[in-house]
Every structure is written in C-alpha cells, then in structure tokens.
Amino acid sequence: MKQKGVFSRLSTYMLRHKLLYTVLLFTTLFGIVLDLTIAWLLSVITDAAVRLDVKAFKGLVIFGLIYLLVSAINGFIDRYLKNKISAKIRNELRLDMMRHALALPQSYFDRNHSGDLLSRFTNDNQSVGNATGEVMIDLIRNPLLALAAFGYLLYINWLLALICFAMGPLMFLTGKIFGSAMRENSVKIQTNMSKITSFLHDILGSSMVFKSFSIERKLMKQYQEHSENITSEELKRGRIEGATGSFSSFLGNFTFLLALVVAGYFVAKGSLEVGAMIAFIQLMNYLVMPFSALPGLINSMQQSLGAAGRIFEVLDSPVEVEALPEAATKQPEFERMVMSSVSFSYPGAERHSLNKISLELHKGAQMAIVGPSGGGKSTLFKVLLGLYEPDEGEVFINNEKTSEMSLAKLRSHFSYVPQDSGLYTGSIRDNIRNGNPDADEQEILEALRQANAYDFVMELPEGLDTDIGEEGSRLSGGQRQRLSIARAILRNSPILLLDEATAALDNESEKLVQQAIRKLMGDKTTLVIAHRLSTIQNADVILVMENSEIVESGTHEELLAAEGRYHDLYYSQLEEEEAGEGEQESLEFASTGVPSLLK
Structure with missing residues (x-):
C-alpha cells in the first residue's frame, strides 16, 4: 500500500x-x-x-x-x-x-x-x-x-x-x-x-x-x-x-x-x-x-x-463472515448428513487432500474414520465445519446444502473435541462456558461430572476459578482433555466430532477420557477419528481413509472378514500393543522378581 x-x-x-x-x-x-x-x-x-x-x-x-x-x-x-x-x-x-x-x-x-x-x-x-x-x-x-x-x-x-x-x-x-x-x-x-x-x-x-x-x-x-x-x-x-x-x-x-x-x-x-x-x-x-x-x-x-x-x-485480508456470529444456545434439529463426491486441495498443493469423498450419517449413528497420517481425516473435519469450502461436490445437512447456510448455522450442528484440547488462558469456568455462554453453575458442574472432571476440579484450591495457564499448561493432558469434553457436553450440539481425543494420553488418563466420551456420545450422532482401533469396534460404520480417499467401509466384523486394509491396520496395532505389554511385564519382573499375572 x-x-x-x-x-x-x-x-x-x-x-x-x-x-x-x-x-x-x-x-x-x-x-x-x-x-x-x-x-x-x-x-x-x-x-x-x-x-x-x-x-x-x-x-x-x-x-x-x-x-x-x-x-x-x-x-x-x-x-x-x-x-x-x-x-x-x-x-x-x-x-x-x-x-x-x-x-x-x-x-x-x-x-x-x-x-x-x-x-x-x-x-x-x-x-x-x-x-x-x-x-x-x-x-x-x-x-x-x-x-x-x-x-x-x-x-x-x-x-x-x-x-x-x-x-x-x-x-x-x-x-x-x-x-x-x-x-x-x-x-x-x-x-x-x-x-x-x-x-x-x-x-x-x-x-x-x-x-x-x-x-x-x-x-x-x-x-x-x-x-x-x-x-x-x-x-x-x-x-x-x-x-x-x-x-x-x-x-x-x-x-x-x-x-x-x-x-x-x-x-x-x-x-x-x-x-x-x-x-x-x-x-x-x-x-x-x-x-x-x-x-x-x-x-x-x-x-x-x-x-x-x-x-x-x-x-484488508478477506474474511469468512462480515459480522461475528452469536454463540448458539438453541441447538438445531438433525436427521441426516450427506457428503456427495467432495474433493478438496489446499491452496498451492499439487494433490487433493480429499478425493471424491462420499458418506452418509444418520441421526444417532456412530461413524469412525481410521487410516494412516496424511490420509485426509482431519481435513474432512475442517470441510464439515466450514473452515474450508470443497473444490467439488456438496455437503448436505437435513437435505440443505451447507454452502447455502450461514457459518453460524452450519457450526451450530457440531460439538468439536480436538486432539490438543484447545483451552485458553483463564479459569476453568470460562473455558467450559465457551460451550454455552448462558450456562449456569449447576449446568457447568453437571458437565464436569459427565466428563469425569468434577473430582479433580473440586480438589483444586480455587475450584472452577482456577487459572489453567497458557493452553492449560498447569493441568495434565488427561485433565485438559476432560475439560474439553465438558465444554462439548455443555454445547450439546446434535453431531459430535472427535479428533483422536485420546491419542496423546497414558492408559489411565485414556480410560477416564474414554468413559467421559461414552457419556458424551450417548444418543448423539458421532463422527470420530480413531487412533486406537480397539476403541471403535462398536461403531455402526468404519471408514478407512488412505491417500485422501475412502478405500474401505463397513462394520468392525465386516472389515476384518474382508481381510483388507483395515484387517492389516487392526492386527498390526494389536501386535504392537501386545509387544508393549510384554515389555512392561518384563520390566516389572526384573524389578520385583514376580510376574505381573501372579500379582
């Protein structure tokens, strides 16, 4: 200029x-x-x-x-x-x-x-x-x-x-x-x-x-x-x-x-x-x-x-909305979401991050997305949330094109739990209330209970008013993730997006977070990016994404029986987990002289 x-x-x-x-x-x-x-x-x-x-x-x-x-x-x-x-x-x-x-x-x-x-x-x-x-x-x-x-x-x-x-x-x-x-x-x-x-x-x-x-x-x-x-x-x-x-x-x-x-x-x-x-x-x-x-x-x-x-x-940089949206307090009705031949590539990229993706998700269904890193799983969530527009194809919610919805309306359909929790500097109360600014004290406490976070929050010297530090640095990874889940519970949107919410947690924290996720899922429509395949065996449908495409879909049993990509991923991960448990038992025997199975 x-x-x-x-x-x-x-x-x-x-x-x-x-x-x-x-x-x-x-x-x-x-x-x-x-x-x-x-x-x-x-x-x-x-x-x-x-x-x-x-x-x-x-x-x-x-x-x-x-x-x-x-x-x-x-x-x-x-x-x-x-x-x-x-x-x-x-x-x-x-x-x-x-x-x-x-x-x-x-x-x-x-x-x-x-x-x-x-x-x-x-x-x-x-x-x-x-x-x-x-x-x-x-x-x-x-x-x-x-x-x-x-x-x-x-x-x-x-x-x-x-x-x-x-x-x-x-x-x-x-x-x-x-x-x-x-x-x-x-x-x-x-x-x-x-x-x-x-x-x-x-x-x-x-x-x-x-x-x-x-x-x-x-x-x-x-x-x-x-x-x-x-x-x-x-x-x-x-x-x-x-x-x-x-x-x-x-x-x-x-x-x-x-x-x-x-x-x-x-x-x-x-x-x-x-x-x-x-x-x-x-x-x-x-x-x-x-x-x-x-x-x-x-x-x-x-x-x-x-x-x-x-x-x-x-x-002067172009914005996605002219006026900042109001936080949704009344959640919309939801019956069905459809992605029809959606393709997308990031600006300047030589290849598609999503290539002809089609899926259908009905109310109350639980869909899992698995596959190696770089396959397009997180990009799929970005497109669903309206963070990027598809280059080709359409997304429909209740037979309405999302491209014709306001971003506020589109995003009101989703509660998002990211992998890194996404907390802000400030109090626990403020962070959870980001899910619903109008929530009262009892609603906040109930969300904490459902997220398995109530006990550790109440044990903190200042309780809900505890300052969590930069990006929640004063809390453990499991505690941060449970607060992220409590925020999603308070939002109470009809579709739940889980982006490898337990990927970076230890076994004990993962159990607590998984319990909280199961409560959160309830009868909600759920789309989950899964890191550990053992956690999504009960999903109604599992999509396997690789190289920006859906290469397989079906239930856990159907995909194992097909002996395709999911079969390889599942048993490869199972072997890694068993090897890890074996190493742990060896360490425990070396330190105590007693096999863990006999304890």
Missing part, C-alpha cells in the same frame, strides 16, 4: 477525534504564544537591567509567576490530550484488528504465523499510536513555531530573520532525502521483529521439547541469526539517523553562529539593543530547533506509516 493510501486510511481514525484534535490545536497554538512570550520577557528584563530600572522588576516577577502557572496548565493539558488520542486510536486499531482476525478464514491462519500477527497487534500498534499523537502534533507545531519566531525576528531585524530562515528549505530537503531510506529500513526492522517474535512464540511454548532433545545450542544459534539481522538493520538506521542529525545540526549551528555574529556586530554599532539581542538568541532556538527536529519527525512518521501499512494488510 502506498504511503498516501496508508495515511488516508489512518486519517479516518484520527477524524473520529476531531474535538480532541481541535482542543489540542488550541493548546499547541497557545504554547507557541507562550514560547514567544518568554523571548519578549527576556528582552524586557535585560533592558530593565541595563537601564537599572529596579521598580520594573516587581511587575516582571508577578508576570513571570503567572506565566509559569499558565504554561504548566497548558503543558499538562497538551500532554494529556496527546496521550489520550494515541491511546484511543491504539485501542480502536486493536479492536478492529481483533474483530477482523476472529472473522478471518482458517486458510489465513494456516498461511501466516501467529507470531507475525502478534507483532502487528503490539509493536506496530504502538508505533502507529505514537504517530497519531506526539509525532503528528509536533509536525504541525514545529513549522508554526518557526514561522511565528520568524515573524518576531522580522520585527527585531529583517536581515537577521532572513539569515536564520534560509536554513528552512535545506532542513526540509534533508528530511526528504533521508526519509525514504528511513521508511525502507523501518519496514525491514518491523519484518525482522515479526520473524523473531514468531520464533520466540514457537520456542517459549515448547520448553519440554527443546530440553528433551537437547537442541538448546541449535535454537540459540538460530535466535542469534535473527537477532543479528535486527541489529544489522538497527545499525543501518543509526547511520541514517546519525547522518540526518549531524547534517541538520551542522546547518542549524552554522546559521545560529552566523546570525549571532551579525547580531553582535549590530549591538556593537549601536543599531540593536542588548535586550533585543537576547530575545533574538531565544527566538533563534525556536527557529533552529523546529527545523533541526523536522527530519527526525519525518523519519518517525515514515516508520509509523510502515507499521500502519502492516496493520492495514491484516484488515
């Missing part, structure tokens, strides 16, 4: 606060008057001292005290309003980004790293907020202060004023020359910051992995490379800022010294009073300082516009 386009977009947020900006403009202009007043006051005091006019100092002291009070009040209001505007615009951008991010399709999150999105929510947002407050007002104030000082200098001595003002165009040209380089550099820094944020997001959330694999040195090396890339760009920014600052300082100091020599010469000749020279020196500061600061302000604005552009990239 071009710079003008970015600023135009940003101005729509600024225009929402016209009244605050109007008051801020008044305090800015009044502050300029106060700055010029101090120059006048220095002139009057100096002339009074030269004339030895002691009586004049009483009035000057009173005026000075009033000046200090008024200046302090104006300064407070000015600073407060700048911060208020920045905070409000930051908040509006955060809310707009969050609202938009929640409406983005699953494909966006699959393509973009969450750390990069996090960087736009934080670092870029902070930079834009600074621009709309402090930087923007200073870009207005500094030229106005310079013009006002120039006018006063003209009143004192027109030749001195022209000498001082000659530096203005040179300063502006300096900012223009270095501004584009600064913006390009700022975008690179922000991009590298996004990369390192993404890297940290991955690493700091997987401490057990890097410790168990002893890859700390490798990660440190990768982090060092990211950090050095940022350092390289920051050093480049330092060179740009150094060149800008030194050139601006040279011009400012040269002009100041030249004007000072000329002013001293006029005083020596008697054509300029000492008080006027003192006022001139102060006014020179008001003229040189704004021009000297101008390149830096332009650079800051360039950096902020780069950050705003990254934010607007997110806001």
Whole structure:
C-alpha cells in the first residue's frame, strides 16, 4: 500500500477525534504564544537591567509567576490530550484488528504465523499510536513555531530573520532525502521483529521439547541469526539517523553562529539593543530547533506509516463472515448428513487432500474414520465445519446444502473435541462456558461430572476459578482433555466430532477420557477419528481413509472378514500393543522378581 493510501486510511481514525484534535490545536497554538512570550520577557528584563530600572522588576516577577502557572496548565493539558488520542486510536486499531482476525478464514491462519500477527497487534500498534499523537502534533507545531519566531525576528531585524530562515528549505530537503531510506529500513526492522517474535512464540511454548532433545545450542544459534539481522538493520538506521542529525545540526549551528555574529556586530554599532539581542538568541532556538527536529519527525512518521501499512494488510485480508456470529444456545434439529463426491486441495498443493469423498450419517449413528497420517481425516473435519469450502461436490445437512447456510448455522450442528484440547488462558469456568455462554453453575458442574472432571476440579484450591495457564499448561493432558469434553457436553450440539481425543494420553488418563466420551456420545450422532482401533469396534460404520480417499467401509466384523486394509491396520496395532505389554511385564519382573499375572 502506498504511503498516501496508508495515511488516508489512518486519517479516518484520527477524524473520529476531531474535538480532541481541535482542543489540542488550541493548546499547541497557545504554547507557541507562550514560547514567544518568554523571548519578549527576556528582552524586557535585560533592558530593565541595563537601564537599572529596579521598580520594573516587581511587575516582571508577578508576570513571570503567572506565566509559569499558565504554561504548566497548558503543558499538562497538551500532554494529556496527546496521550489520550494515541491511546484511543491504539485501542480502536486493536479492536478492529481483533474483530477482523476472529472473522478471518482458517486458510489465513494456516498461511501466516501467529507470531507475525502478534507483532502487528503490539509493536506496530504502538508505533502507529505514537504517530497519531506526539509525532503528528509536533509536525504541525514545529513549522508554526518557526514561522511565528520568524515573524518576531522580522520585527527585531529583517536581515537577521532572513539569515536564520534560509536554513528552512535545506532542513526540509534533508528530511526528504533521508526519509525514504528511513521508511525502507523501518519496514525491514518491523519484518525482522515479526520473524523473531514468531520464533520466540514457537520456542517459549515448547520448553519440554527443546530440553528433551537437547537442541538448546541449535535454537540459540538460530535466535542469534535473527537477532543479528535486527541489529544489522538497527545499525543501518543509526547511520541514517546519525547522518540526518549531524547534517541538520551542522546547518542549524552554522546559521545560529552566523546570525549571532551579525547580531553582535549590530549591538556593537549601536543599531540593536542588548535586550533585543537576547530575545533574538531565544527566538533563534525556536527557529533552529523546529527545523533541526523536522527530519527526525519525518523519519518517525515514515516508520509509523510502515507499521500502519502492516496493520492495514491484516484488515484488508478477506474474511469468512462480515459480522461475528452469536454463540448458539438453541441447538438445531438433525436427521441426516450427506457428503456427495467432495474433493478438496489446499491452496498451492499439487494433490487433493480429499478425493471424491462420499458418506452418509444418520441421526444417532456412530461413524469412525481410521487410516494412516496424511490420509485426509482431519481435513474432512475442517470441510464439515466450514473452515474450508470443497473444490467439488456438496455437503448436505437435513437435505440443505451447507454452502447455502450461514457459518453460524452450519457450526451450530457440531460439538468439536480436538486432539490438543484447545483451552485458553483463564479459569476453568470460562473455558467450559465457551460451550454455552448462558450456562449456569449447576449446568457447568453437571458437565464436569459427565466428563469425569468434577473430582479433580473440586480438589483444586480455587475450584472452577482456577487459572489453567497458557493452553492449560498447569493441568495434565488427561485433565485438559476432560475439560474439553465438558465444554462439548455443555454445547450439546446434535453431531459430535472427535479428533483422536485420546491419542496423546497414558492408559489411565485414556480410560477416564474414554468413559467421559461414552457419556458424551450417548444418543448423539458421532463422527470420530480413531487412533486406537480397539476403541471403535462398536461403531455402526468404519471408514478407512488412505491417500485422501475412502478405500474401505463397513462394520468392525465386516472389515476384518474382508481381510483388507483395515484387517492389516487392526492386527498390526494389536501386535504392537501386545509387544508393549510384554515389555512392561518384563520390566516389572526384573524389578520385583514376580510376574505381573501372579500379582
């Protein structure tokens, strides 16, 4: 997005606060008057001292005290309003980004790293907020202060004023020359910051992995490379800022010294009073300082516009819904779901993830999907939930095409239990209530009982109000999964989707979770991705998926009798489990001298 386009977009947020900006403009202009007043006051005091006019100092002291009070009040209001505007615009951008991010399709999150999105929510947002407050007002104030000082200098001595003002165009040209380089550099820094944020997001959330694999040195090396890339760009920014600052300082100091020599010469000749020279020196500061600061302000604005552009990239990404859906509290009726020749491939993929998938699921039926990893099982769930649209074929629920349903209506048919539980930082109560925001205390407790989670929750010091940590990190895997099941119980949708809900659990936790799942399934229509084939023997129909296709279907007995792919998978897994039990018994005998069967 071009710079003008970015600023135009940003101005729509600024225009929402016209009244605050109007008051801020008044305090800015009044502050300029106060700055010029101090120059006048220095002139009057100096002339009074030269004339030895002691009586004049009483009035000057009173005026000075009033000046200090008024200046302090104006300064407070000015600073407060700048911060208020920045905070409000930051908040509006955060809310707009969050609202938009929640409406983005699953494909966006699959393509973009969450750390990069996090960087736009934080670092870029902070930079834009600074621009709309402090930087923007200073870009207005500094030229106005310079013009006002120039006018006063003209009143004192027109030749001195022209000498001082000659530096203005040179300063502006300096900012223009270095501004584009600064913006390009700022975008690179922000991009590298996004990369390192993404890297940290991955690493700091997987401490057990890097410790168990002893890859700390490798990660440190990768982090060092990211950090050095940022350092390289920051050093480049330092060179740009150094060149800008030194050139601006040279011009400012040269002009100041030249004007000072000329002013001293006029005083020596008697054509300029000492008080006027003192006022001139102060006014020179008001003229040189704004021009000297101008390149830096332009650079800051360039950096902020780069950050705003990254934010607007997110806001311009297509959403899957225009308005965020309301949580379903009244569940729909369900009779039948049909997938008819559904094919799907991820953007950019060379092969289908689903290829001509057809199935039929009736109310109360239990269907299991098995097969090797990468066969398309989880993708099937994503299509059912409307996270992706099929490339070919249709999905029907109660003879209505899901493609013609609102996403809220479509998803209200499903309760989803993912493999990784999908809990959020916060209390147990908040996480379970995500299943039904209107649930009361008794409904929450009943859901916990059905999910075999009531006892362990009540044993926690704060019970339902216990903070579970990042993604439930303060709980065991089995506890997290049982809370996920309690959430699904509270949602009470007619179709239950179970995505290998016990795959990562130990035997004891798996038993508790399986008991909870059986209660959850009850008379519900269930579609389950199964990891352990022994858990789905009673399913009404079992689908075997391989290479994105359904290669077999039938009951457990029918598939075993067919001696096909399911037969091979089942007995291969059975042999692995028996081998594992044999190893466990050997370990127990070695440690106790007593076979486990005799215990």
